[in-house]
Amino acid sequence: MLIKKPDDIKTSEITDEKLYFSRRNFIRAVALGTSATLTTLAYRGLFVPEEKVLVNQEVISNVQPSSTPLNLNGEEPTDFIDITNYNNFYEFSLSKQGVAPRAKNFISRPWTINVEGLVNKPKVFDLDELFKISPLEDRTYRLRCVEAWSMVVPWVGFPLAKLLEKVEPLSSAKYVAFETLNDPERLPNQSKTGLFNPLDWPYKEGLRLDEAMHPLTILAVGIYGKVLLGQNGAPIRLVVPWKYGFKSIKSIVKIKLVDRQPITTWNVEAPNEYGFYANVNPEVSHPRWSQAEERRIGDFAYRDTKLFNGYADQVASLYNNMDLRKYF
Numbered sequence: 001m002l003i004k005k006p007d008d009i010k011t012s013e014i015t016d017e018k019l020y021f022s023r024r025n026f027i028r029a030v031a032l033g034t035s036a037t038l039t040t041l042a043y044r045g046l047f048v049p050e051e052k053v054l055v056n057q058e059v060i061s062n063v064q065p066s067s068t069p070l071n072l073n074g075e076e077p078t079d080f081i082d083i084t085n086y087n088n089f090y091e092f093s094l095s096k097q098g099v100a101p102r103a104k105n106f107i108s109r110p111w112t113i114n115v116e117g118l119v120n121k122p123k124v125f126d127l128d129e130l131f132k133i134s135p136l137e138d139r140t141y142r143l144r145c146v147e148a149w150s151m152v153v154p155w156v157g158f159p160l161a162k163l164l165e166k167v168e169p170l171s172s173a174k175y176v177a178f179e180t181l182n183d184p185e186r187l188p189n190q191s192k193t194g195l196f197n198p199l200d201w202p203y204k205e206g207l208r209l210d211e212a213m214h215p216l217t218i219l220a221v222g223i224y225g226k227v228l229l230g231q232n233g234a235p236i237r238l239v240v241p242w243k244y245g246f247k248s249i250k251s252i253v254k255i256k257l258v259d260r261q262p263i264t265t266w267n268v269e270a271p272n273e274y275g276f277y278a279n280v281n282p283e284v285s286h287p288r289w290s291q292a293e294e295r296r297i298g299d300f301a302y303r304d305t306k307l308f309n310g311y312a313d314q315v316a317s318l319y320n321n322m323d324l325r326k327y328f
């Protein structure tokens, strides 16, 4: 049970494999004297059956069509109930089904994002200002998780570039660093200590400045025309559709323009497994599983994973002359 060859691993198990095979969790499980099986069952939420949570949220008025091509190829959006009940948000739970019930009462108002660093006009934006930066658009994108599952999510959001333009990046700014809220009262796993603490907080992510300015990169404030729920990163999160889902950091409070590649949570946790770039690439396997296929949540079908998650014609030029195996 403890060690499986990648061939023996069902795709449906991959989430949990990542958790208990990741070096840190493995060491923790051993140190805690628990068997990996027990740990896995607990992580899967099998000891605590979770009901699917259906919460009605405020409707966002006046959502505009996307100002950039969506390249959907006729793919249908995933059901709202699946998008909002199958989540990765470790600050609440390590079980996908466990996030929604724990995030149900998440307080996401008032909220501000500090935009600072190598900019001419640093500024703290409140939610009202963020909702008005630029017309809110329908950005229905594929979301491909590094764990080999995918969804199609009808995000409502606006280009991150519109926010960055407001603060006027200096020519020395080369990267953008993002941070999630750090508040153990509202994000319960942040209060865990030592071996029980799943990650180093706050969750951090980063992009190269040209990736951040790309028209496909958005800050999302809604899904299916309604404001974001806690489990999806309320009130505002990043979405970078050609990269693995872990780049799309939730519940952002800080954006900093910097001159060096910033530290990012999963890259620090397991650098040989989760690269800084994390571009979706069926040719570059995760060390423990293939990335050639993905399971679409809701229809149980497997489909071929596409380079840059199907957005190659829009983003491949960002990586001209770069070895995508080296910079994975």
Ligand code: MTE
Residues within 6 Å of the ligand: 083, 086, 087, 088, 089, 090, 091, 143, 144, 145, 146, 180, 203, 231, 232, 233, 244, 245, 246, 247, 248, 249, 250, 251
């Ligand atoms: N952001 C924070 N702060 N914490 C997280 O655990 N998980 C990431 C990403 N953003 C995560 C996060 C991962 S692994 C994925 S796949 C996506 O969020 C999932 O987004 P969703 O739950 O809205 O589908």
